Amino acid sequence: MSSTGVIARQFDRATIIAFACIVILLLVGAAEEPAFLSPKYLLQQLHTAAFLGVVATGVMLVILLGHIDLSIPWTIGVGGMMATGATGFLGPEWGITLAVPFGILCGALIGAVNGLGVAYLRAPAMIFTLGMNAVAQGLMVYHTGGFAPQDRATEFMRELAVGHLFPGIPNPLLIWIIMGGVVMFMLNRTTLGRQIYAIGTQERAVFLSGVDTRKVVMICFVISGACAAATGVLLAGWANRSYQAMGDPYLLPTIAAIILGGTNVLGGRGKYVGTVAGVILITILQSMLSVVQPQRYFAQLGIDIPADTFRQVVFGVVIIGMLLIYGRQQLVR
Numbered sequence: 001m002s003s004t005g006v007i008a009r010q011f012d013r014a015t016i017i018a019f020a021c022i023v024i025l026l027l028v029g030a031a032e033e034p035a036f037l038s039p040k041y042l043l044q045q046l047h048t049a050a051f052l053g054v055v056a057t058g059v060m061l062v063i064l065l066g067h068i069d070l071s072i073p074w075t076i077g078v079g080g081m082m083a084t085g086a087t088g089f090l091g092p093e094w095g096i097t098l099a100v101p102f103g104i105l106c107g108a109l110i111g112a113v114n115g116l117g118v119a120y121l122r123a124p125a126m127i128f129t130l131g132m133n134a135v136a137q138g139l140m141v142y143h144t145g146g147f148a149p150q151d152r153a154t155e156f157m158r159e160l161a162v163g164h165l166f167p168g169i170p171n172p173l174l175i176w177i178i179m180g181g182v183v184m185f186m187l188n189r190t191t192l193g194r195q196i197y198a199i200g201t202q203e204r205a206v207f208l209s210g211v212d213t214r215k216v217v218m219i220c221f222v223i224s225g226a227c228a229a230a231t232g233v234l235l236a237g238w239a240n241r242s243y244q245a246m247g248d249p250y251l252l253p254t255i256a257a258i259i260l261g262g263t264n265v266l267g268g269r270g271k272y273v274g275t276v277a278g279v280i281l282i283t284i285l286q287s288m289l290s291v292v293q294p295q296r297y298f299a300q301l302g303i304d305i306p307a308d309t310f311r312q313v314v315f316g317v318v319i320i321g322m323l324l325i326y327g328r329q330q331l332v333r
Helices: 005-011 013-032 039-064 072-084 086-090 091-118 125-144 155-162 173-191 191-208 213-239 249-262 272-292 295-299 307-332
Strands: none
Touching: 005 249, 013 249, 013 272, 039 072, 039 173, 039 213, 039 249, 039 272, 072 086, 072 091, 072 125, 072 213, 072 249, 086 091, 091 125, 091 155, 091 213, 155 173, 155 213, 173 191, 173 213, 173 272, 191 213, 249 272, 249 307, 272 307
């Protein structure tokens, strides 16, 4: 099949709905603030979306398997804090050179432990990864002594987060585009991609056919951990420092973006283009909620809802709603 045909297959019903919602949100936002449709604003939103897109890339693979990775928040923190603290572990000379791969490697290690627990020890992914999140949090609190780390991002990390290798294209967006292309190729053109979809549909049947399903699960969790840590590295470069709980705001938006893009929460179905649409949709939704502030209408009724709380409620409603839609469809099948 031609590359055009492969791309066309990515736009299923859920993906089209997600892109349609993006257009609607932009029009609603433009009615409140005309700058919503300006090229500068749209590029800024894509720059912001890239951070969420990188972590969603790895988590999507895990969800396609029918599992979940709840260790994302502190895996992001580990990636950022280990990268900025690399000079303390590796020395000044090697620390500056290897800061980025060191941070990503630490995240991949967390993913490997998650994969070991879920694939080989057969532990429930939700419980095991949540436990790993707590372990990572404890280790980072011990590492910093309970205080905010004093380590700063290297110049290379800063360049990755805020620089432009090509004019007009922020480096995080470029990184997301490259990662997305690799994942799309893997899912559509490789044996590993077909195995991921098959395991999400019926793992037992795939195992009985001779496929080492445990190895596939392990690979996906390692990729998820590495992607989360890469997001931490980018965030540390963006802020020019690492900080505790830097990944906490990313758990619900990541899952919501993937589900909004049509990936079945029970595994076996989902398109990466849909995840891209979901990431952009969530990013614009966050921006619109900050600008339009719909919670002010509740304030007129005497109900005071903080902006952060309102956003969390919106994300929770989105996840529950899409779970009912896609989950029920899968059960009916």
